[in-house]
Amino acid sequence: MLDLKLIQRDPQVVIDALNKRHSKIDVNEFLELDARRRALLNEVEVLKSQRNKASEEVAKIKRAGGDASDRFKELGELAGRIKELDAAAEEVVAQVGEWLISVPNVPHESVPVGADENENVELHKWGTKPELDFAPKEHWELAEALGGLDFERGAKLAGSRFTVLWGWAARLERALVNFFLDIQTREHGYTEMFPPAIVNSTTMTGTGQLPKFEDDLFKLNYKDFYLIPTAEVPLTNLLSGEQLVEADLPYAFTAQTQCFRSEAGSYGKDTKGLIRQHQFTKVEMVRLAHPDSSFEQLELMRQHAENMLQRLGLHYRVVTLCTGDMGFSSAKTYDIEVWLPGQDTYREISSCSNCTDFQARRANLRFKREGAKKPEFVHTLNGSGLPTGRTMVAILENYQQADGSIVIPEALRPYMGGVEVITPDMAQGK
RNA sequence: GGAGAGGUAGCGAAGUCCGGCCGUAACGCGCUCGACUCGAAAUCGAGUUAGGGGUUAAUAGCCUCUACGUGGGUUCGAAUCCCACCCUCUCCGCCA
Numbered sequence: 001m002l003d004l005k006l007i008q009r010d011p012q013v014v015i016d017a018l019n020k021r022h023s024k025i026d027v028n029e030f031l032e033l034d035a036r037r038r039a040l041l042n043e044v045e046v047l048k049s050q051r052n053k054a055s056e057e058v059a060k061i062k063r064a065g066g067d068a069s070d071r072f073k074e075l076g077e078l079a080g081r082i083k084e085l086d087a088a089a090e091e092v093v094a095q096v097g098e099w100l101i102s103v104p105n106v107p108h109e110s111v112p113v114g115a116d117e118n119e120n121v122e123l124h125k126w127g128t129k130p131e132l133d134f135a136p137k138e139h140w141e142l143a144e145a146l147g148g149l150d151f152e153r154g155a156k157l158a159g160s161r162f163t164v165l166w167g168w169a170a171r172l173e174r175a176l177v178n179f180f181l182d183i184q185t186r187e188h189g190y191t192e193m194f195p196p197a198i199v200n201s202t203t204m205t206g207t208g209q210l211p212k213f214e215d216d217l218f219k220l221n222y223k224d225f226y227l228i229p230t231a232e233v234p235l236t237n238l239l240s241g242e243q244l245v246e247a248d249l250p251y252a253f254t255a256q257t258q259c260f261r262s263e264a265g266s267y268g269k270d271t272k273g274l275i276r277q278h279q280f281t282k283v284e285m286v287r288l289a290h291p292d293s294s295f296e297q298l299e300l301m302r303q304h305a306e307n308m309l310q311r312l313g314l315h316y317r318v319v320t321l322c323t324g325d326m327g328f329s330s331a332k333t334y335d336i337e338v339w340l341p342g343q344d345t346y347r348e349i350s351s352c353s354n355c356t357d358f359q360a361r362r363a364n365l366r367f368k369r370e371g372a373k374k375p376e377f378v379h380t381l382n383g384s385g386l387p388t389g390r391t392m393v394a395i396l397e398n399y400q401q402a403d404g405s406i407v408i409p410e411a412l413r414p415y416m417g418g419v420e421v422i423t424p425d426m427a428q429g430k
Numbered sequence: 431g432g433a434g435a436g437g438u439a440g441c442g443a444a445g446u447c448c449g450g451c452c453g454u455a456a457c458g459c460g461c462u463c464g465a466c467u468c469g470a471a472a473u474c475g476a477g478u479u480a481g482g483g484g485u486u487a488a489u490a491g492c493c494u495c496u497a498c499g500u501g502g503g504u505u506c507g508a509a510u511c512c513c514a515c516c517c518u519c520u521c522c523g524c525c526a
Contacts, residue, residue: 004482005489041483045495052495055507059450068506075506093482224516243440368440374489375480 001100001361008034017106020113020323030099037096040089047082051075101205102212105358107323108295108332114322120335121322126306127315129339130398137404138342139396140273145404146396147427148172149274160271161263161278166429168422169392172408173281175415176388177256180283180308184385188304190254190285195234197257200224206237206363208329208355215264218278227260231284232382239288240363244378246370250297251288254385256281274389275347282387286380288365291357294379295332298354301383302334305350308386311411314394315339317346331356338390342397349390352383 007014007027015027054075061068112121143149148169154162165173184190201224204210209217209229218227228234235253244251259282263269270276285304289297302318309316321333330353337346357377360366366375399407406422413420 038483041495045483048495049493051506055450058506062450072506079506245440372489373478376489 022324037092044085044089104328105331111332112322115324117325119322120319123318125317129315134402136341139393142396145424147430150429168426173388179415184254190252193253193255197228198225203237207233207359216262218260229261230259231255231257235286236380237363244367246367249290253286256283274393280389283385285383285385289379291379294354302352305383305385312409329355329358338394340397350384355380
């Protein structure tokens with residue numbers, strides 16, 4: 001949510017921002033609505049002020065033992081008018097609120113302007129593509145011999161976009177979670193958390209999933225419950241409504257959770273393999289940062305994500321998302337794209353965003369600056385560090401051998417009970 | 431699922447039965463400033479909710495409205511009365 005004051009004071013900033021995002025939202029229309037809101041509030045407040053004064057007088061008379069009933073007829077009429085005006089004002093206030101909550105964040109000045117992912121700008125590359133003297137296979141092709149990834153039975157149990165992991169793959173899944181969490185907590189200073197995977201609509205609104213992106217979520221048919229699409233949701237909302245202490249910033253949380261996404265609107269996209277699942281595991285990083293240093297924190301978080309891939313020896317590139325490709329809540333986003341030789345392309349494996357005060361305003365995450373009278377919103381950041389499924393895909397495709405076996409990256413071997421290579425004779429679940 | 435208790439500021443908590451100077455909200459803690467002190471602790475004194483509207487260069491001051499879990503209702507007037515819902519805690523039942 002944007003600052004209403006900013007829109008009033010400097011609407012051009014918002015108009016420019018929306019244009020850069022190729023949004024059709026009309027700011028001038030909103031300004032008229034807001035003017036009507038203020039006029040109505042003004043009108044009704046005058047009447048309320050009259051009523052409050054009269055009420056005080058009535059109270060005085062009553063306390064003195066007098067009879068004030070001759071005032072009631074006139075006051076009754078006043079109450080009637082207040083009720084009408086109040087209802088009108090409330091509606092406009094609600095409209096203003098709905099508008100505000102459906103406007104995306106203003107991109108940071110350093111973000112390249114562009115229409116879609118083709119205009120994202122490469123920041124840098126790390127490592128090199130593996131040199132394979134054979135035609136590399138895609139990960140699901142590799143799994144035909146290796147087993148481990150059981151797409152058919154996943155589909156049988158639940159439907160498409162669900163996969164059962166057998167044996168070595170399930171072990172690799174667990175190894176990746178532990179590997180990621182160990183580095184995030186021991187070396188990058190994150191506090192390990194274990195949040196609920198189900199949250200309510202208020203929480204979903206705090207991070208911006210609701211109200212605009214309800215279709216992307218799984219809503220439970222019980223209470224006001226939704227399955228989280230990422231641990232960003234519970235972790236960012238964790239301290240909502242609380243007043244934070246400046247010296248405690250930044251908070252740095254990490255958690256591994258199951259993530260649930262409906263993937264509505266991506267029918268036919270990545271239907272094969274582990275790339276796009278309804279349920280997947282992800283280790284997430286969330287930071288609640290001081291507004292003065294949040295963009296430095298974004299660089300830091302991006303490095304944390306990159307570090308994971310470097311340890312695994314996976315070649316990747318980092319791109320700065322252009323204005324047209326950024327998410328709703330973000331002011332600046334880096335995508336890290338890992339090289340997949342089987343698919344002969346870079347695929348997103350991590351997304352690190354600074355949402356500035358956009359989510360903090362929705363979730364009411366505030367701190368008091370030293371010496372300041374009024375509390376101020378923190379900045380929220382989130383990044384994947386990393387998802388297990390796509391990492392597994394990258395390992396399979398990058399470390400495949402001519403004979404169809406997979407070399408386990410050295411950093412991961414202690415987490416795999418010393419296993420160095422996955423071979424077809426370990427196959428299960430074919 | 432059944433019975434009961436509760437939801438008030440940064441935290442704890444009074445007020446609710448009997449509606450009206452009790453919401454810039456008693457009292458306590460915390461925090462800020464000051465006094466005392468070489469300095470600190472202790473003690474003493476003062477201050478300390480947020481959001482909206484108006485005015486303004488101002489996120490300063492002043493005027494004003496709103497908020498006592500949420501949403502309705504009764505009333506001239508609701509923290510207080512009525513209805514519905516949400517959440518927390520305790521006990522019972524069920525259960526990994």
